Amino acid sequence: MLCNYHFAGYTRISVDEELDRDNVSIENQKAIIEDFVKARFPGSTLDFFEDRDRSGYTFEQREGYQKMRRGLMSHEYDILVVKDFSRFSRRNSRGLVELEDLRDAGVRIISIGDGIDFPNDDDWLKIQFQFLINEMPVTDTSKKVRNVIKRRQKDGQWICAAPFGYVVTPQKKFEIVPVEAEIVRKIYSLYLDGWGYKRISLYLTENNYPTPRMVERERKEAAGFEYKRKCRPEWAIISVQHILENDFYIGTFRQGKYTREKINGKDVKIEPHDQIVIEDHHEGIVSKRDFAAVQAMRDVRTRGKKFYVGIRKYDNVYSGLLECGDCGHPMFALSQPHLREAYHCGRYHKFGLRSGCTSHHIRADRLDELLKMYVRILRTGSEEMLQKINESLKKERVEPVVSDQSVEEIEKKIQEMHEELKVVKRQRVRDILRHPDNEDLLTETYDDLENDIIKRVEMYNTMLKMQQDRHNTVAVVNRVAKDVFEVLDEILAKDRLTKRDVQMIVERIKVFEDRIEVKLRPNIDMLLQGLTEVRVDEKGEQAKSQKETVAAMAPMMLDGNPMTLVQTAAKRPDRLFIINNIYDGDPLEIYTDKDGEVIFKKYSLMGGLSDFAAQMCETLNKTTGHVCVITDRDSCIAVAGAPRRDMVDKRLGERLEAVLEGRKIYQYQPGETPMPVSDETSKFFVACAAPILAEGDVLGCVLFADEEGDLGSSSGETEYKLLQSMSGFLGRHMEG
Numbered sequence: 001m002l003c004n005y006h007f008a009g010y011t012r013i014s015v016d017e018e019l020d021r022d023n024v025s026i027e028n029q030k031a032i033i034e035d036f037v038k039a040r041f042p043g044s045t046l047d048f049f050e051d052r053d054r055s056g057y058t059f060e061q062r063e064g065y066q067k068m069r070r071g072l073m074s075h076e077y078d079i080l081v082v083k084d085f086s087r088f089s090r091r092n093s094r095g096l097v098e099l100e101d102l103r104d105a106g107v108r109i110i111s112i113g114d115g116i117d118f119p120n121d122d123d124w125l126k127i128q129f130q131f132l133i134n135e136m137p138v139t140d141t142s143k144k145v146r147n148v149i150k151r152r153q154k155d156g157q158w159i160c161a162a163p164f165g166y167v168v169t170p171q172k173k174f175e176i177v178p179v180e181a182e183i184v185r186k187i188y189s190l191y192l193d194g195w196g197y198k199r200i201s202l203y204l205t206e207n208n209y210p211t212p213r214m215v216e217r218e219r220k221e222a223a224g225f226e227y228k229r230k231c232r233p234e235w236a237i238i239s240v241q242h243i244l245e246n247d248f249y250i251g252t253f254r255q256g257k258y259t260r261e262k263i264n265g266k267d268v269k270i271e272p273h274d275q276i277v278i279e280d281h282h283e284g285i286v287s288k289r290d291f292a293a294v295q296a297m298r299d300v301r302t303r304g305k306k307f308y309v310g311i312r313k314y315d316n317v318y319s320g321l322l323e324c325g326d327c328g329h330p331m332f333a334l335s336q337p338h339l340r341e342a343y344h345c346g347r348y349h350k351f352g353l354r355s356g357c358t359s360h361h362i363r364a365d366r367l368d369e370l371l372k373m374y375v376r377i378l379r380t381g382s383e384e385m386l387q388k389i390n391e392s393l394k395k396e397r398v399e400p401v402v403s404d405q406s407v408e409e410i411e412k413k414i415q416e417m418h419e420e421l422k423v424v425k426r427q428r429v430r431d432i433l434r435h436p437d438n439e440d441l442l443t444e445t446y447d448d449l450e451n452d453i454i455k456r457v458e459m460y461n462t463m464l465k466m467q468q469d470r471h472n473t474v475a476v477v478n479r480v481a482k483d484v485f486e487v488l489d490e491i492l493a494k495d496r497l498t499k500r501d502v503q504m505i506v507e508r509i510k511v512f513e514d515r516i517e518v519k520l521r522p523n524i525d526m527l528l529q530g531l532t533e534v535r536v537d538e539k540g541e542q543a544k545s546q547k548e549t550v551a552a553m554a555p556m557m558l559d560g561n562p563m564t565l566v567q568t569a570a571k572r573p574d575r576l577f578i579i580n581n582i583y584d585g586d587p588l589e590i591y592t593d594k595d596g597e598v599i600f601k602k603y604s605l606m607g608g609l610s611d612f613a614a615q616m617c618e619t620l621n622k623t624t625g626h627v628c629v630i631t632d633r634d635s636c637i638a639v640a641g642a643p644r645r646d647m648v649d650k651r652l653g654e655r656l657e658a659v660l661e662g663r664k665i666y667q668y669q670p671g672e673t674p675m676p677v678s679d680e681t682s683k684f685f686v687a688c689a690a691p692i693l694a695e696g697d698v699l700g701c702v703l704f705a706d707e708e709g710d711l712g713s714s715s716g717e718t719e720y721k722l723l724q725s726m727s728g729f730l731g732r733h734m735e736g
Contacts, residue, residue, distance in 0.1 A: 007046040008068050008077035009033040012087045014055055026050055029083045036112050037081065047077070056090035059098060072107045084113030085130050092131045099127070163248050164212040164239075165285050167219075174282040181285045183209050187243055188286050191294055192500055196301075197244075201235040211235055244298065250291045253281030289487065293500055300503050317499040318343060318367055318509070325512035327357040340365065343511070360511045366567050368497045370516065370579065371505050373563065379488045414460050421453045515578040516565065609734075613638035616702075620726065624704070626714045627684060629677060630730075632700040633660060636677065642684060642705070650678035656686060660698050665690045665724060668715040674708050683707065687714035690727035694734040702726050 011029040030048055037046050049068035059065055071077050080102065082088045088111070089095030099118065102109060109118045114130050116123070162168045165180040183204070190200050204211075210218075211234070217227040247254060254277050300320075322331035324345040331343040341364040347355045428446040432439050491501050508519040563579035613630040617640035620628040627641035636647040652660075653676045659666045666689045668674070674685035689703035702723055706714040 003041075003044075005041055005044045005078040006076070007037050007041070007044055007079050007081055008072060009037070009046055009048045010050075010065065010068055010080060010082050010087065011048065012051045012054060012056060012062070012065075014053070026052065029087065032083050032112060033081050036110075056086065056088075057094075058091070059089070059094065069102075072102060073105050075106065077107075079108045079110060081110045081112065083111075085111045085116070085127075089131070092128075095131045096128065163246060164215065164243065165249065166282075176283060176285060180210075180215060184243055184249060184285050187240055188290050188294060191244055191297065192290065194499055197237045197240045200240050201237050204235040204240075205233065208233070209235070212239055244294055247291065249285045250288045251280050251282050251284035253278040293504065297500065297503060316341070316343075316364075317497060317502050318364060321502060321506060321509055322362075322367075323508060323510050324348075324357065324360050325510040325515075325517060326360070327355070329357075331360070331362070331511060358513060360513060362511050362516075363567060365496075366565055367509070370518070370565050371497060371502065372492060374505060374518075374520070375488050375491050379492065410460055410463055414457060417453055417457050417460070421450060421457075424449050424453065514576070515580055517580045610637050614640070616726070616730075617641075620702075620704075620722070624719065624722070626687070626704040626719065627706060628702070629705055630700065630702050631656075633657075633698060637700070646681050646683055647677055647705075650680045653677060653679045656689065656701075656703075659686075659689055660691050660701055663691050663693065663698060665720065665727075667720055668711045670712055674711060677703070677705050685711055687711045688719045688723055690723040692727045692730045692734070694731045699731070699734055702730065 009030065011026050011033070013026055030050075033048075034046060037044055049064040051062040051064040054062045054064075059069075068077075068080070072080060085095070088109075089098060099109060103119050108120065110116070111118075111130075116127060116130070118127065162174060165177060165184045166174045167177055169175050186209075187200055187204075190203065195203070211232070213229065213231045214233065217229070217231045220227040243249070316333035318331070319333050320330070322343050323329070324331060324347065327345060327347050329345055329347040332346040332349040334342045334344060343360075343362050343364070345355075345357050345360045348357045348359050424446060428442065431442050431446075435442065487504075491497065494501070503521075505521060506518055507521055510517040510519075565577040565579060567575045567577065569575075617628040617630055617638045620626070621640035625641075627639070629636050629647060630638045631652060633652075635649055635651050637649075639647045655675045656677060659675075666675070666686065668685075668687050677684050677686055684705040685708055687704045687706050689701050691701045692699045704714045704719050704723065
């Protein structure tokens with residue numbers, strides 16, 4: 001007896017190119033399924049579901065299958081029929097699980113080409129084998145595609161659509177599109193003027209600038225292709241952000257930024273040092289200087305903030321960079337048309353004299369003058385440094401015998417030796433043919449001759465590379481210097497500095513009542529330190545380390561005179577500020593006591609590890625039960641097992657300082673006078689102490705302490721060995 005069923009026929013193709021292949025085309029699959037149902041189940045109904053341009057490796061991305069699945073699970077259809085299981089799934093594990101889910105829901109599955117009627121024909125081993133066979137082409141193709149992509153990327157071939165602003169020519173070159181390039185430059189210009197992502201995107205939308213998606217649609221349709229993606233005229237914030245962070249616009253060819261751990265898996269970002277990068281690969285749209293300035297501004301804007309909201313109504317260029325030196329609050333901008341732009345302590349502005357602070361009034365034009373002082377020093381000193389670098393590069397020699405040889409002469413030598421090598425090889429063959437009995441001796445002799453020539457070729461190739469590198473270095477140094485000088489000259493020529501200028505020079509400015517502390521940007525910091533060292537060497541003074549040199553110049557500038565800034569006012573007395581330059585790695589830290597007196601405290605390398613040291617003290621205390629202390633050369637920086645107020649920041653006792661200078665482990669012996677940890681407190685004494693040595697220098701010590709009557713229990717052999725190991729570990733940690 002024939003039964004009438006409601007069939008769901010499923011068809012799928014992976015890519016559009018398969019449309020012309022009769023064996024897998026949608027129409028061919030439908031015809032096979034329709035003929036099968038009519039012949040085997042006459043009178044049954046058949047509805048088709050299809051997925052075009054969809055991979056068989058997943059089910060989630062197939063809209064047609066998902067719609068059909070809902071009908072199968074709700075028993076709207078009785079039987080699922082496919083041409084073969086490769087149309088159903090090409091993933092072994094997922095396909096078998098999906099097949100079992102359908103079976104458990106009461107669905108019958110027929111694969112015409114495979115001759116399987118499941119679960120009526122419950123040959124599970126045959127089904128598993130069929131799915132395994134179907135998966136093999138996918139994994140094999142995936143590996144081949146990955147290898148081809150990697151090879152093309154390494155060869156510098158672009159495998160994606162060109163970024164907005166470019167088109168790829170038939171010769172596989174990148175050509176700038178003038179109209180789009182102007183939009184890109186406009187985005188960079190607006191951002192450098194202080195605009196945020198959202199404001200830029202709104203501006204582009206309101207002025208009807210075409211979006212990247214609109215440009216892509218126009219090109220596709222002009223080429224005769226149908227464009228299926230949604231296209232809106234509004235600029236997205238993410239599009240602006242991607243343009244501003246993409247170094248493709250300065251001519252950098254960067255590929256391999258993402259990979260997939262498995263087929264159809266999520267994209268995983270690759271670290272920059274593992275990406276394929278080719279500098280100056282194509283013509284850039286924006287200058288490297290503007291791109292670097294944008295990245296610096298993006299870093300400053302996002303530091304400590306989730307969103308950048310754009311610029312203020314008034315152009316307060318120092319906002320976010322100024323800090324009250326006494327109370328630590330941000331400086332508040334006073335932007336009024338009838339007053340000069342100035343900044344006040346934010347706490348004083350809010351609470352007045354009740355705040356316990358003062359106004360710390362500082363004018364913006366005085367701050368501009370201060371920063372221009374640094375720029376002038378950089379401009380003058382950089383010219384001298386550039387001259388010395390060029391002179392040094394010109395005097396540099398590769399080898400004494402070929403030091404005066406030009407690149408052309410070395411290339412000629414290499415060519416001559418290649419010809420000589422060819423002659424030797426030909427002569428080898430002739431001699432062996434003439435004297436076959438002496439082949440071993442001739443082979444050994446000619447091997448030596450050829451190896452000698454090859455070594456000389458390698459030597460000259462090395463010389464050639466070094467000569468070329470020397471010339472390239474001179475060109476690069478001068479080109480970079482030219483860009484730097486242009487930037488510095490532009491700043492000096494301005495009446496008022498912009499936010500961009502200020503952020504390029506300083507990271508932070510602290511304003512006190514009588515002085516200003518300037519924390520420079522790292523690149524400016526290093527340049528000034530380098531110029532200082534050059535000046536010191538020119539004077540014939542004893543060579544100093546970088547830290548000693550900087551310590552000698554703070555708060556002095558390069559000419560040895562204190563840097564000062566004068567602020568005048570019509571109804572107030574003039575104010576004189578002394579400028580302190582706070583450098584990265586300064587060996588001196590500046591503090592003030594309650595009376596406002598300036599205190600210079602020695603810089604502590606161990607002080608930078610206070611959190612780490614506290615954790616180590618805590619571990620040692622829990623392990624031994626003894627009071628554990630870690631110090632630098634001057635004071636205690638961490639303690640566990642005793643109140644912090646009794647030891648932290650307390651100056652080391654004189655006897656303990658002598659132990660550090662002696663560089664040997666100290667262990668308390670019964671009967672001797674106890675050694676206090678600090679002369680400022682008499683409660684705790686040293687039971688055992690091990691100096692911390694790094695590269696021959698004493699950085700501090702790690703010690704066990706106890707009250708006077710319990711020192712014997714804290715200075716045993718176990719404590720000695722434990723501190724010896726811990727001090728060695730800390731010393732190696734500080735070395736690198």
